Amino acid sequence: MTYYCHTCGSDQPHRQPRDDRERDVIRELAQKQKPNAFVDDYWICVSAERDCRNIRYAWSTKPFEAPHKMPEPEE
Structure with missing residues (x-):
């Protein structure tokens, strides 16, 4: 899906959360x-x-209020 990205300043491809770790990060913020x-x-x-x-x-x-980025996966 292509949406406007506030950080990039243009339309960019986006994806939904892939796993429980990403969903937990978003859930906490939201x-x-x-x-x-x-x-x-x-x-x-x-x-x-x-x-x-x-x-x-x-x-x-x-x-x-401040942009939030998905943290890199832990290895």
Whole structure:
């Protein structure tokens, strides 16, 4: 899915959370603003030009006051 990315400043490809770790990160962020937030309504930027990983809400370009990025997977 292509959405506007606030961090990249242009339309970029986005994906939904892939695993429980990513869903937990989004759930923690979203619960602070919307107690009944649906995690799959949040998308992660997967820009091919840069390693963005900015998290956005499907209906809002900038859902968080400060942009939040999905942390790198722990190895």
